[in-house]
Amino acid sequence: MLHFNMKKVFALLTVILVFGFGAFAADMTKDPGFTNGEKLFKTNCATCHALDKKVTGPALRGVTSRRKEAWIIKWVKDNAALRATNDPEAVAIFNEYKGVQMTAFGNLSDGDIKNILVYVENAPAPAAAKAPVAAATDGGQPAEDTSAWVYVLLAILLFALLVLSLSIESKVSKLLGKELINWNKINAIMFPVMLIAGSMYIYHYFTKYAPYTYFSVGAGTEHGKVLDQMFMVTLTITGIVFILCQFLAFTFPYFYRHKGEGTKAFYYPHNNQIEFWWTIIPSIVLVSLLVYGLKTWNGITMQDKPQNAYEIELFARQFDWTVRYAGPDGKLGKHDYHKIGGANFVGMDYKDVASHDDILNVGEVHLVVNQPVVMNLRSQDVIHSAFIPNLRVQMNAVPGIPTSQIFTPIVTTKEMRARLQEEHPNDPAYNTWDYMLLCNKICGASHYLMKMVVIVETKEEYEHWLATLKSPYQAENPVVVPATDTVSTNKTAALK
Numbered sequence: 001m002l003h004f005n006m007k008k009v010f011a012l013l014t015v016i017l018v019f020g021f022g023a024f025a026a027d028m029t030k031d032p033g034f035t036n037g038e039k040l041f042k043t044n045c046a047t048c049h050a051l052d053k054k055v056t057g058p059a060l061r062g063v064t065s066r067r068k069e070a071w072i073i074k075w076v077k078d079n080a081a082l083r084a085t086n087d088p089e090a091v092a093i094f095n096e097y098k099g100v101q102m103t104a105f106g107n108l109s110d111g112d113i114k115n116i117l118v119y120v121e122n123a124p125a126p127a128a129a130k131a132p133v134a135a136a137t138d139g140g141q142p143a144e145d146t147s148a149w150v151y152v153l154l155a156i157l158l159f160a161l162l163v164l165s166l167s168i169e170s171k172v173s174k175l176l177g178k179e180l181i182n183w184n185k186i187n188a189i190m191f192p193v194m195l196i197a198g199s200m201y202i203y204h205y206f207t208k209y210a211p212y213t214y215f216s217v218g219a220g221t222e223h224g225k226v227l228d229q230m231f232m233v234t235l236t237i238t239g240i241v242f243i244l245c246q247f248l249a250f251t252f253p254y255f256y257r258h259k260g261e262g263t264k265a266f267y268y269p270h271n272n273q274i275e276f277w278w279t280i281i282p283s284i285v286l287v288s289l290l291v292y293g294l295k296t297w298n299g300i301t302m303q304d305k306p307q308n309a310y311e312i313e314l315f316a317r318q319f320d321w322t323v324r325y326a327g328p329d330g331k332l333g334k335h336d337y338h339k340i341g342g343a344n345f346v347g348m349d350y351k352d353v354a355s356h357d358d359i360l361n362v363g364e365v366h367l368v369v370n371q372p373v374v375m376n377l378r379s380q381d382v383i384h385s386a387f388i389p390n391l392r393v394q395m396n397a398v399p400g401i402p403t404s405q406i407f408t409p410i411v412t413t414k415e416m417r418a419r420l421q422e423e424h425p426n427d428p429a430y431n432t433w434d435y436m437l438l439c440n441k442i443c444g445a446s447h448y449l450m451k452m453v454v455i456v457e458t459k460e461e462y463e464h465w466l467a468t469l470k471s472p473y474q475a476e477n478p479v480v481v482p483a484t485d486t487v488s489t490n491k492t493a494a495l496k
Ligand code: HEC
Pocket: 041, 044, 045, 046, 047, 048, 049, 056, 057, 058, 063, 067, 072, 075, 076, 079, 093, 094, 095, 097, 098, 099, 100, 101, 102, 103, 105, 116
């Protein structure tokens, strides 16, 4: 039975309420810095930044939780100078915005920038200003926080009310000497109720979010289709068993509830035959799924390099990816981690002439449709993972251990986009749909920045694009160096 010291419950409630209203009291919009910050933001920053959505630059609300204030001040004053120090966060965000450069604001003082941050973090959100609950409690400012607190307080009060009434009920029951509420029956009914409510909840969220999972976009590779099929077979078999078991687990407590004095449970301790079959059958099914999975996996990862394959390299570091293409000679040059430094940040070994025409690119990965590619991976610092969901490609980049994956994209970006636009005629998001490369290992604070657009295109488009890029070696050596063994060794030595 429930025994509560009412004085303690109310003391606790008071503390919670005081804390709650304490949050209203710290209203930063009344801070003098706020108005100054608002003015500065509107005149200097609003052309490129909004608070809650990405425009030319990132949404700025919440920036103080992802960056240190000192960093933001340096960045705003002169972001190019910050990048020149190879600050990883500055380089990463710059790359994420495809090299769009933000203006330098050397004229703003530290105080000005701090005021801007006060405004950015505390400006009322436009949508929440409409919430009637918030408006009623404190004149509508700051709307977003208030409504959340009102719901929390309401929930606490309701819970307290429930506890109170239950404790009264138990006391009255005791006085009367009989139960006012048949808990046994209520518990029994709650099981099927939970089953139905839970299923509705899952169905709702599944239909709402399934279109955003990568399975909703067909695989862009041949092996991806095989993988999807394996996944569907596994999911169907385990799904049927799961649903059956949950159904039984949630309905038996209702059907076999205690039905009053005199009912006796049926005692059924053991049946060898049933146990035999329910051990053998799941074992066979699980082992078959395992073998099926292993065969699929080996088929994807253990293939030999196909004749017509070309190689690229993905170089991972905190927090970006660099792609290296072989250039006209079709060969990736050697690399050596001792050479990592300065402009040669991927550690190319220029003693190897094959590296002279190697091209580096940080903005996007380009791949040729219908031609197998060997994707080699290296990492400079910690484990990263190259994940291209819609190509069903995933491989770890491990420091010190070169890894690779071979795959063949079969649907170009343009074709996939057209297909998706056809499937979702009313959703403009698909007009700019792209394959994405993501890092799939939580590799540090700015892990989320490790993403890059992947463009699958025809061979002509690919070669045309590649021809527009210059290899770093050739950029430093204006003389066009043919990628053959005749290159002067002096020049090579000079560059290393
Ligand atoms: C010309 C457009 C432009 C203007 C004006 C501008 N920004 Fe930016 N800002 C950007 C872009 C683009 C980025 C993304 C990084 C990059 O590409 O350099 C950025 C990034 C930032 C970041 C880093 C955000 C993050 O997620 O790390 C901060 C902070 C920032 N800007 C603050 C400001 C402030 C404060 C002002 C006004 C004083 C301002 N910006 C004015 C374009 C602009």
